[in-house]
Amino acid sequence: MNETSQKGPNEKYCSECGAIIRSKAEICPKCGVRQLPPPFSFNLGPMTPNGRNRIVAIIFAILLGSFGIHKFYLGLTGWGVVYLLFCWSGVPAIVGIIEGVLMLVMTDEEFTNRFG
Ligand SMILES: [Zn+2]
Known part of the structure; x- marks a missing residue:
């Protein structure tokens, strides 16, 4: 042994x-x-009771915001569809980056209260 x-x-x-x-x-x-x-074991922070994570949502919003992926991730499916329908216009991509920044300055508690 x-x-x-x-x-x-x-x-x-x-x-x-x-x-x-x-x-x-x-x-x-x-x-x-x-x-x-x-390596690659950086702390993503706490998960909400529904298993959502602020950092993951921020990454989705900034990188895939034009397709509304962060909205689907946050359970806001209706908004996700709207983003998807208007992804050709480029507007959802800009809004997604703004939402990503807003979630970045948000605390984990605020994130949980809003999207938990
Ligand atoms: Zn040693």
């Missing part, structure tokens, strides 16, 4: 020496190497 398999729920493996260390440890006490956060 390999002793490194005994990792507890609040522990992780050192990225350098593989020792079991506290998951919140920034520096491995065994080898002294600073722990780097794993």
Whole structure:
């Protein structure tokens, strides 16, 4: 039995020496190497009770706003259809960017209250 398999729920493996260390440890006490956060695991923040996420909605609004994808994502299907119908005009793309910026300055609490 390999002793490194005994990792507890609040522990992780050192990225350098593989020792079991506290998951919140920034520096491995065994080898002294600073722990780097794993790539692409940035925190998206809390999900609303309906499983929506502000950052995801912002990305949809800015990148896919002209198709109303963020509206569909937020459960506003009627608006999503309107955006889709007028996507040729370019207006929904501009409105989508504005909505993305508005959600960017919004707190997670406000987002949950509005779209949760
Ligand atoms: Zn180490």
